Amino acid sequence: MVAAIKRPGWIRGAVGALAAGAFGFALVIALRAISDLPIYQTEQTGYPHVVVPLILAPLGFLAGFGCFDYWLRWAAGMPTIPEDHSQHGAKSWKDYFRFNTDHKVIGIQYVVTTFFFFFIGGLMAMLIRAELAQPGTQVVDAATFNSLFSTHAVLMIFVFVIPVFAGLANYVLPLMIGAPDMAFPRLNALSFWMLPLAGLLFIGSFLAPGGAFDTGWTGYAPLSTGAPLGQSFFNLGVQFAGASSIATALNFLVTIITMRAPGMTFWRMPLLVWANLSTSLLVVAATPFIAGVQFMVLFDRVLSTNFFEFAGGGDVISYQHIFWFYSHPAVYIMMLPGFGIISEVISTHARKPIFGYRLMALALIGIVVLSYSVWAHHMFVAGMFSWLRVPMMITTLLIAVPTGIKIFSWLGTLYFGKIHTYSTAMLFALAFIVTFTIGGISGVMLGMVPIDIHVSDTYFIVAHIHFVLFGGSVFTIFAGVYHWFPKMTGRMYDEKLGRVHFWGTLVGTWGTFIPMHWVGMDGMPRRVADYATQFGEWNLLISVCAFFLGACQLVFLYNMIVSWRFGPKADANPWRANSIEWQVSSPPPIYNFDEIPRVVGGPYEFGVPGARHAIMAGEGAEVPESKPSVVGSST
C-alpha cells in the first residue's frame, strides 16, 4: 500500500487530489473563521469552499499521477530519474492509462479520450433533439435543457474538436517531419492529462447545486456572473482545457521549427504540418484571452470584482469582445488542422501533387492573420459601437477568399489525377468539400450585417455552426482517423462498415442541419426548449435525422473497436502515400526511426519520375537530390 502511494500512478493521483482538495477546503474554512465570516458562503455565485478545492484537486491529481515528478525532483535537488525511455511505447492497453511521454501513446490517448467526450456530447445532443421533436416541454424542463445544450457545446468544442486534432497531429506530425518525438515530451504528457480533468469538470457540473452551467458555451456576462455554482465548473474547466491547448501549441511550434529532419525545409513540409503550425500560432496568441475572460467571470462570481457588473462600474459588452477575440480564431483552430488532413488525403488518393502548394500554405497564414480581425461579427446586434460593424463585415467577407483558394485547389488537385474512392477517408474528404462549401456560403451571408441582423441568434446560426463544425471539422476528423488508423493501430479497418458510416453520416448531416437554416430564417430563435407550433413538423424531421445521425456513429465506434482488436494487419503504406510516416512500419517503431531520414523533395511528388520525398535509413545515399518542382508551371 505504502509503495503504491509512493509510486506515480492512479492511487497516488487519487491521494493527491484528495489531499489538495482537503487542503483547499480547510484553507477557505480557516480563513473565513478567523475573519469572522460565516463558515460556508452559499450564495449561488459564491461557494469558495467548493471553488478553491476545485482548483487545487486537479493539480493535486496531476502531481500525484506523476506529471511533475521530473521537474519537482530536479527543483528539489534530488537525483532525477534518467529518461531511459522505459515508459515509451505501449505494450498493453494498461499502458495507455499511465503517464507516458511517447508522442504516439499520447496521440492515441488524446484521440480515444476526445472520442469518449464526443459520444457523451452526442448523447446530450440526442436528448436535446428529443425535447425539440415537438413543441412544448416533454423530456426535460427548460433549465435542464439550457444545461444540456451548454454542456453539449462545451464538450464538443473544448474536449473534442480542438484536442482531437492535437491528438492526431501528436501522433503523425513528428513522424511526418522526421523527428523522434515532440520537442517537450513531458510537457506533452502533462498537456494530455489536463484534458480529461477539464472534461470531468464540465460533466461534473451536473452535480453542483443549481445544476450544470446553463448559459451556453458563450457564457455571456451578466447571465454567467449571476448563474449558479455550475458556472464556476465551466470557468475552471476552460482553464485546464486552455492550458492543455496552449502547452500543446507551444510544443508543436518548437517541434516544427527546430526538429525537422535534414532537408525538410519549410517548403517541403506536408500541408498537415503547415496547418498545425498555423493553428498553433492561433492557439498561443488567442487562447489566453478566453482563459483570462473566464477568470474575470470567476472573480466577479467569487471575489466580487466588477469586471462585467454594470452596477459596480463594469462593462457588459467588454466580455463579448474579449470572449470573441479568442472564440472567433477558435473556429479556425477547429478548422485549419482539418484542412491539413484533407490535403493529405486528397493528394494521396488522387495520386496527384497538391495543386498550388505554396498558395495553399500561404492561404493558411492568410486565414491566421485575418481571423484576428473579424471577431466583432458575432456582435452586430450586441449594441457595440455601430461604426465597427462595416469594417468587421469587410474583413469577415475577405476571409472567404483564402478559404475559397483551399476549396478550389483541392478540386484542382483532382484534375488529371487517378482518383481512388475505396477508402472511407477519401469519401469523407470529398464530401467535406461540398458540406464545407455550404457552411462557407452561409458564413458569407452571416457576415453581411443586414442579413445577420435578421438571423443572428436564430436556428440559422445553429445550422451554420453545425455545417462548418460537423460537416466541416468532424468530417475532416473522420477522414483523419480512417486515414491514419492503419498507421496508429497497425490494423486495417472494415471499409464496408466505413462506407455505411460515411453515407449515413452524410445523409444524417444534411437532413439534420439543412432544415435548421429554414426554421431559423422563418423566426425560430436558438437556445429554446419550446417553440411556436408552426415549426413543429420541421423540428420532428430534424430530430428523426439527428437520431439517425447519432445511430450511424455507433457503426463507427463498432468498426474502430473491432478492427483495432481483430482487423487484418496493416502494411506500412496501405495508401501508397509519400510522406515520411508511411515509410516506417505500422505501427512505427518505438523511437520512430533507427536513423533520421533525409528529405530530398516535396511531399506530394506523385507522378514525377524519380522524385523522392525522403530517403530512409538503409537505403544508401545514391538517390540524388531532386530538383525542386517549379510551382505554378503548367503545360
Added chain:
Amino acid sequence: MYGRLPIVKMLAATVALTVVISAVMVPINWNGQGASTAAPKIDELLSVMIVISAFVFSLVIVMLFYALWKFKAKPGDESDGEPIHGNTRLEVAWTLIPTIIVLFGGGYSWKVLNDIEETAKNPLRVSVFAQQFAWSFGYPGKDYAWSEGELHVPVDRQVQFKLHAQDVIHSFWVPEWRIKKDAVPGLTTTATVTPDKVGTYQLICTELCGFGHATMRAKVVVEPPSKFREWVEGLKDKTPAPLMESVEQDTETDPVPVGPGGA
C-alpha cells in the same frame, strides 16, 4: 493542359445548375412575411446572395463531379496522375474573382444597412424595458405611459426603440420587421424600424437570458395612428411597471410627445 477540359461545357453546366437552384430558391419567402420598410431590402439582398451562392455551389459541384467522373481510377490502375503542381493564372483567378464578389457583397450590404437605419425626421420614440422574463414598453408624453407585455405602434411611422435591460442581456426581435438589437444592462441601445403593415406580431427574446428565455415573448400590434393614439390614452391609468423605479429614465428620449402618425 487545360485545353483538354471541356471548359465551355462545364461553365454551361454551372450556369444551368445556378439557374435551376435560383429558380427554385429565389421565389421562396425564406424570411417569412415582411412588415417593415426594411424587410423588402433585406429580402432582396438575400435573393441576390442566393443567386451568387448558387453559382459558387454549382461551380464546386460541377468541378467535383466532372473530376470524379472523368478522372476516377480504373480498377487495378496503380499508376499516378499527371505531375501538375499548379497553374499561376488559375490561382490568381480564384483569388481575385472571389475577392471582387465578396467586396461587391460588402458594398451592397453597406448600402442596405445605411438605408434601413436611416433616421426619419419625426420618429416615435418608445422605451423598451426587458427583464427576466418580460417586456414593458414606455411611451413618452407628459407622463410616461406604461404597457406591460403588449407593444402598440402606429403603421407607416418610424419608431425608434430605446432598449434597456434590467438584469441580463435580452434581445429584441420581431421577425416580420427583420430588426434585432440586444438590450444590455447599463446601456441604452437603439433599434429603428418603420412598420408598414397593420397586424399582430410577436416580439421574441433572442438572447439566452435564463430558464424562461423561450417564453419571453410580447404581443406586438401595428395599427392605424388614430387607433394607436386611443390605445396610448387608455394606458394613462395603468400602474407603472415595477422595474421602472430602478431604471433611470432615458434622458435622450424624454420627453418626446406622442405626435400624430406619420412624419
